Amino acid sequence: MEHNKSIAALLSGGVDSSVVVHLLCEQGFKPELFYIKIGMDGAEYMDCSAEEDIELATATARKYGLSLQIVDLHREYWENVAAYAIDKIRKGLTPNPDVMCNKLIKFGCFEQQVGKDFDFTATGHYATTIQRDGKIWLGTAKDPVKDQTDFLAQIDYLQVSKLMFPIGGLMKQEVREIAQKAGLPSAKRKDSQGICFLGKINYNDFVRRFMGEKEGAIIELETGKKLGTHHGYWFHTIGQRKGLGLSGGPWFVIKKDIQENVIYVSHGYGVETQYGNEFRMNDFHFITDNPWNPAEKEIEITFKIRHTPEFTQGKLIREGDGLFSVLSSEKIQGIAPGQFGTVYDTKSEICIGSGEIRY
Numbered sequence: 188m189e190h191n192k193s194i195a196a197l198l199s200g201g202v203d204s205s206v207v208v209h210l211l212c213e214q215g216f217k218p219e220l221f222y223i224k225i226g227m228d229g230a231e232y233m234d235c236s237a238e239e240d241i242e243l244a245t246a247t248a249r250k251y252g253l254s255l256q257i258v259d260l261h262r263e264y265w266e267n268v269a270a271y272a273i274d275k276i277r278k279g280l281t282p283n284p285d286v287m288c289n290k291l292i293k294f295g296c297f298e299q300q301v302g303k304d305f306d307f308t309a310t311g312h313y314a315t316t317i318q319r320d321g322k323i324w325l326g327t328a329k330d331p332v333k334d335q336t337d338f339l340a341q342i343d344y345l346q347v348s349k350l351m352f353p354i355g356g357l358m359k360q361e362v363r364e365i366a367q368k369a370g371l372p373s374a375k376r377k378d379s380q381g382i383c384f385l386g387k388i389n390y391n392d393f394v395r396r397f398m399g400e401k402e403g404a405i406i407e408l409e410t411g412k413k414l415g416t417h418h419g420y421w422f423h424t425i426g427q428r429k430g431l432g433l434s435g436g437p438w439f440v441i442k443k444d445i446q447e448n449v450i451y452v453s454h455g456y457g458v459e460t461q462y463g464n465e466f467r468m469n470d471f472h473f474i475t476d477n478p479w480n481p482a483e484k485e486i487e488i489t490f491k492i493r494h495t496p497e498f499t500q501g502k503l504i505r506e507g508d509g510l511f512s513v514l515s516s517e518k519i520q521g522i523a524p525g526q527f528g529t530v531y532d533t534k535s536e537i538c539i540g541s542g543e544i545r546y
């Protein structure tokens with residue numbers, strides 16, 4: 188790539204994005220650095236790590252003689268990501284704020300306000316971009332444990348085609364070694380939870396603030412027996428095992444009745460009801476393109492239903508306009524409506540897109 192290309196690098200104060208800066212400088216680029224600020228209103232939600240993040244980001248910028256700007260996207264975050272999360276929780280769904288934060292903030296508002304003036308935006312996400320058939324596709328990372336393509340699977344073609352992921356081809360351990368050798372200020376830092384605030388604060392406190400508490404019954408699905416009480420369906424998610432306060436477990440949340448505020452659970456061992464092998468998705472989103480012949484109704488794929496290193500094999504089935512379902516080759520546990528089904532090619536090299544799992 189020519190070195191006169193302008194690059195905006197998103198710097199968080201963590202080790203990954205500072206290695207991005209190091210690698211770009213080594214390759215002869217002179218990126219402009221941006222820290223995105225998403226502080227919360229009110230003391231109890233203040234982001235205490237933001238100050239430390241900004242300090243480390245500033246030290247990294249200074250080390251490479253680059254400029255660092257702080258972009259305040261606090262209001263945008265609340266109006267988009269937090270509002271989305273609360274809306275889903277109220278409906279009994281399990282939101283994925285990381286997915287929305289990438290789509291709407293890092294590659295949404297930031298792009299509209301700042302990124303638009305640059306040829307590329309570079310981040311420390313564990314993902315790659317792949318050129319195939321004259322198009323750019325979102326590719327999985329070398330490090331399967333760190334792969335973040337599931338969080339990126341709602342971005343669109345314009346976004347993916349101007350992204351650079353300089354560490355996507357490295358293992359986390361290699362990234363740490365580079366940081367240490369280069370003496371980066373963030374080298375010894377633990378993995379951060381990232382920009383997404385809802386990952387940093389106590390999630391239950393956040394939910395309580397907007398939804399309050401309301402006592403309801405926990406009922407055993409098979410027997411209809413009341414096993415205990417909970418403080419509101421909004422604190423629980425399908426597939427959840429911890430935090431139910433029941434003895435004689437493991438117990439899993441199988442179903443929620445949001446009208447009656449009832450949580451249905453099942454005992455862990457050998458219970459068929461907690462597994463499923465099919466789910467449907469709303470508005471399936473193709474990042475780059477639909478790579479399959481539209482006449483084909485069933486396509487072999489791999490997929491994820493949550494942020495895990497493993498991919499599961501299955502079939503993507505087209506049911507109608509934008510409506511797709513996934514048939515899994517094996518039973519999967521905890522299919523939570525509101526989370527995203529992320530679809531990959533059979534080799535799990537290209538992330539094709541994703542759709543919100545529906546009831």
Ligand SMILES: Nc1ncnc2c1ncn2[C@@H]1O[C@H](COP(=O)(O)OP(=O)(O)OP(=O)(O)O)[C@@H](O)[C@H]1O
Pocket residue numbers: 196197198199200201202203204205221222223224293309310311312335378379380381382383
């Ligand atoms: N507050 C922020 N301001 C600017 N960019 C950010 C911010 N938070 C995250 N990013 C960008 O998004 C990338 C992925 O963020 P993520 O939340 O996954 O953190 P991470 O993998 O721990 O990375 P890092 O070690 O750089 O913090 C970061 O590497 C960085 O490029």
